[in-house]
Amino acid sequence: MDSRLRSIGVLLAGGVGQRVGRDTPKQLIEVAGRPIIEHSLAVFQAAPEIDEIVVLMTPGFGDRVREIVARGGYDKVSQVVDGGASRTESTWRALRALGTEECNVLLHDAVRPLLEPRIITECVRALETHPAVNVAIPSSDTVFVAVPGPGGEVISDVLDRSRLRRSQTPQCFRLSVIREAYERAMADPDFAGRPATDDCGVVLRYLPEVPIHLVPGSEQNIKVTHPADLHIAERLFQLAARRAPAAAAGALDGRSVVIFGSYGAGAELAGLAAARGARVHAFSRADGVRVEEAASVAKALSGVGSVDHVVNAAGVSHLGRLAEVSDESVADVMSVGYLGALNVARAAHPHLRESLLLHVPQGSGALHASAAGAVAGLTRALAEEWAAGGIRVNCLNTTASAHLAAQTSLDILISGLSGHVIDAGVDAP
Ligand SMILES: Nc1ccn([C@@H]2O[C@H](COP(=O)(O)OP(=O)(O)OP(=O)(O)O)[C@@H](O)[C@H]2O)c(=O)n1
Numbered sequence: 001m002d003s004r005l006r007s008i009g010v011l012l013a014g015g016v017g018q019r020v021g022r023d024t025p026k027q028l029i030e031v032a033g034r035p036i037i038e039h040s041l042a043v044f045q046a047a048p049e050i051d052e053i054v055v056l057m058t059p060g061f062g063d064r065v066r067e068i069v070a071r072g073g074y075d076k077v078s079q080v081v082d083g084g085a086s087r088t089e090s091t092w093r094a095l096r097a098l099g100t101e102e103c104n105v106l107l108h109d110a111v112r113p114l115l116e117p118r119i120i121t122e123c124v125r126a127l128e129t130h131p132a133v134n135v136a137i138p139s140s141d142t143v144f145v146a147v148p149g150p151g152g153e154v155i156s157d158v159l160d161r162s163r164l165r166r167s168q169t170p171q172c173f174r175l176s177v178i179r180e181a182y183e184r185a186m187a188d189p190d191f192a193g194r195p196a197t198d199d200c201g202v203v204l205r206y207l208p209e210v211p212i213h214l215v216p217g218s219e220q221n222i223k224v225t226h227p228a229d230l231h232i233a234e235r236l237f238q239l240a241a242r243r244a245p246a247a248a249a250g251a252l253d254g255r256s257v258v259i260f261g262s263y264g265a266g267a268e269l270a271g272l273a274a275a276r277g278a279r280v281h282a283f284s285r286a287d288g289v290r291v292e293e294a295a296s297v298a299k300a301l302s303g304v305g306s307v308d309h310v311v312n313a314a315g316v317s318h319l320g321r322l323a324e325v326s327d328e329s330v331a332d333v334m335s336v337g338y339l340g341a342l343n344v345a346r347a348a349h350p351h352l353r354e355s356l357l358l359h360v361p362q363g364s365g366a367l368h369a370s371a372a373g374a375v376a377g378l379t380r381a382l383a384e385e386w387a388a389g390g391i392r393v394n395c396l397n398t399t400a401s402a403h404l405a406a407q408t409s410l411d412i413l414i415s416g417l418s419g420h421v422i423d424a425g426v427d428a429p
Pocket residue numbers: 012013014015016017018019020026027056083084085086087088090091108109110111112223224225
């Protein structure tokens with residue numbers, strides 16, 4: 001088979017998200033600082049195997065997707081097409097929009113935003129030798145058949161779990177194969193009365209002679225279906241950021257990074273960022289820059305001009321119970337710990353191109369906790385306020401060593417996350 005076929009990612013986003021129950025379709029809800037569909041778009045855009053992306057969007061919301069595409073520079077997107085009344089109708093519309101030239105088609109639920117690049121790579125590789133490919137994971141639950149019984153439902157059969165798999169997406173096909181299956185389905189008067197819940201189901205029913213090869217999916221590749229899935233997805237994105245390997249050399253090539261606070265994590269981060277290609281500007285009290293003074297921060301930043309990332313690692317730590325706190329400690333924690341973060345954010349905004357990262361001051365006790373809570377709240381609110389401008393805002397809350405805090409900071413800067421308060425825990429023993 002021809003391994004040089006073009007590969008087209010189709011994002012199925014034509015649903016209304018009834019089970020999530022919001023006014024807007026769930027694919028437009030923000031998780032980890034971006035609309036869910038944008039996470040999926042970003043994965044397909046970044047995949048070297050993908051040549052083109054077609055989006056099937058809920059009628060009436062196409063312009064929202066076009067805005068996301070334009071703002072994010074997702075230049076592989078060739079068409080945003082109105083979805084149909086059901087998932088299979090959306091697939092059918094996508095197939096009609098794809099033209100006649102043979103290619104690989106990867107049909108993906110836009111509401112599976114945690115798709116791993118590895119899965120796309122394996123699917124496209126599998127399509128070199130298989131005309132149909134699905135992504136699946138074993139079932140950890142026992143699955144049975146329920147039938148109507150006295151007073152409700154009863155179990156009629158318990159299925160053999162060792163042979164059961166849970167179907168995910170992308171579901172991937174040679175275009176001629178999936179088109180043939182759908183043409184037969186659309187010509188079948190019984191199809192509407194017994195629709196398929198996925199595209200492999202259509203191929204299996206109408207082209208049973210075509211084997212559907214399986215590629216291992218991932219437990220993280222969840223489909224946001226119910227309200228609780230929004231929280232699970234948010235948390236999974238946070239964990240992914242924490243697990244990300246310290247950014248590779250060159251990850252910040254050509255980027256400018258301003259760091260306030262030149263002790264501990266600030267100093268370590270300056271070294272790590274420079275080693276990864278960034279132009280680093282570090283400011284501290286030693287240079288006469290005091291984050292608690294708005295004019296001082298603004299002056300430092302105006303000398304730098306446009307900047308890709310700004311990190312506030314300046315903070316005063318405080319340990320102890322409120323009953324034992326001195327007036328001086330209260331003033332320090334509030335002015336450096338909280339007001340400092342606010343000043344850095346306000347002064348950075350006009351210069352900022354990519355992201356702001358605020359370190360929560362370290363410490364313990366009620367005074368510390370109230371300042372930490374204020375910085376976390378500031379982060380979440382700013383992430384929303386600045387999202388339209390494409391600027392991400394995150395916050396790192398850690399008691400780890402300066403080195404681990406700096407590594408985690410670097411991972412957050414390049415992660416694409418926004419609106420996260422990342423608890424980075426402690427160093428591994
Ligand atoms: N008419 C439809 C219905 C669904 N989908 C897409 O198929 C994926 C999986 O569908 P599902 O989770 O069922 O989404 P919704 O149909 O939006 O959800 P619900 O059934 O709760 O309304 C989603 O990305 C969804 O947007 C689609 O493209 N066209």
